[in-house]
Amino acid sequence: MLYHVRMDVRLPADLDPAVRDDLIAREKAYSQQLQRSGKWPHIWRIAGEYANFSVLDVACHDELHELLSALPLFPYMEIKVTPLARHPSKVD
Secondary structure, eight states: OEEEEEEEEOOOTTSOHHHHHHHHHHHHHHHHHHHHHTSOOEEEEOTTSSEEEEEEEOSSHHHHHHHHHTSTTGGGEEEEEEEEOOOTTOOO
């Protein structure tokens, strides 16, 4: 199943810089692992924002929830999920 996901990151201004750096490094490693596995085939930065649009390809809603909630930055994110369906005009 494909999902369009918008992730907006809102890190506290007073977050310890070492904690921030660790969170960001763990987030990058985890997201790249998911990209290499094919579960996260697309990620696009939204220009001028600490946010991204992504497409995730997972088996079900529960798997999506598990992947998203395991993101190290999850506690600092606002996430909007849109399930995707095949468009009848798409050419193969």
